[in-house]
Amino acid sequence: MSNIVDPHSALDALGDPTRRQIVERLRHGPLPVGALAAALPVGRPAVSKHLRVLADAGLVRHTAVGTRHLYSLAPAGPDAVRAWLAAQWGGVLEAFADHVEHTEHRSQP
Template structure:
């Protein structure tokens, strides 16, 4: 999978408010679906579907503990997003610096 495809999947997954709420709750630590569903406006089946999308994007992992599935954040998925954001920011700052240098050159010519 190319890095851009991975970034697209991460951004698509985080584009949904409920999935962002799940990610926020998982920042506290691993949780079962039922516990996540208690705090969200969707039921357990809906939370499970959202978790599958987050897992498919590499943002969440699950571990079976007895009869429960515990879900936790997967740092690797967020690293992909962080690298993309840093690259975009660096490119934007470089373009800004080029534009400032261009304007300074124009002022010096006058």
């Protein structure tokens, strides 16, 4: 499995309320699909499907401990999204710097 996460895929995956709830529940530690389904208003097959989408997006990973299948958050997911967000703020600050340079240049005698 690749450790490189496409932030757009991750953000798309988080665009669904059920998937966000799954991610929020996994913050507290790994869980089997049954425990996730028990806490959500959707059935186990639907949770499995959402977990697949989250795994494909690099946000969730799957481990087998004996006969137990556990799902947990993949650390690379939030990192990719954070890097994406930093780039967005970078764009905002660059726009501000451009404005300052333009304004200061214009006000020179």
